[in-house]
Amino acid sequence: MDKVVCVPIGIVRSPFKTVEGTPIQPVGAKGVRGQIELREEFSAGLKDLEGFSHLILIYYFHLSKSFDLEVKPFLDDERRGVFATRAPKRPNSIGISVVKLVGIKGSLLIIEDVDIVDGTPLLDIKPYVPQFDSRKTKKIGWLSGKVRDADRSRADDRFR
Secondary structure (H helix, E strand, O other): OOOOOOOOOEEEEOOOOOOOOOEOOHHHHOOOEEEEEEOHHHHHHHOOHHHOOEEEEEEEOOOOOOOOOEEOOOOOOOOEEHHHOOOOOOOOOEEEEEEEEEEEEOOEEEEEOOOOOOOEEEEEEEEOOHHHHOOOOOOOHHHOOOHHHOOOOEOOOOOO
16 A cells, blocks of 8 residues: 545634644643534534543644654654654654544534644544543653643744
8 A cells, every 4th residue: 555545524723823832732732722614524423422521633734744754852852753752744744632622513613722733634533532542651751751841832843
């Protein structure tokens, strides 16, 4: 298989109009509201979603035009392998975020804790289920001792 084609199911709307200044993780976007404008032909897929408090959003880093296999990630000054980071410049520019679902009005989803640039193409929505998605971990690699700064960290232009 040489190629995978994804069709955006909608667009993420947020107050972040540029990469610079966008929170680097949802923990840094507490209370930031946004919306998902779902394409009308996918709205039937929202049935029963209102019963979940949080969603996993899978989206395309549309502003990332290339990739590097080693990057200098946020929260660190050392170059790291891209697969040991959440950097947007990746071989497949796919991002994930867990957001709070505030409400659904037709094909419009109101969300909170949004760390995504306005206009980002949305590829998929999955319900967040702690019993499925949360794991106790023993190691977090090079991020050990650094994650405490994620809530205050903002993106700069290093991944343009």
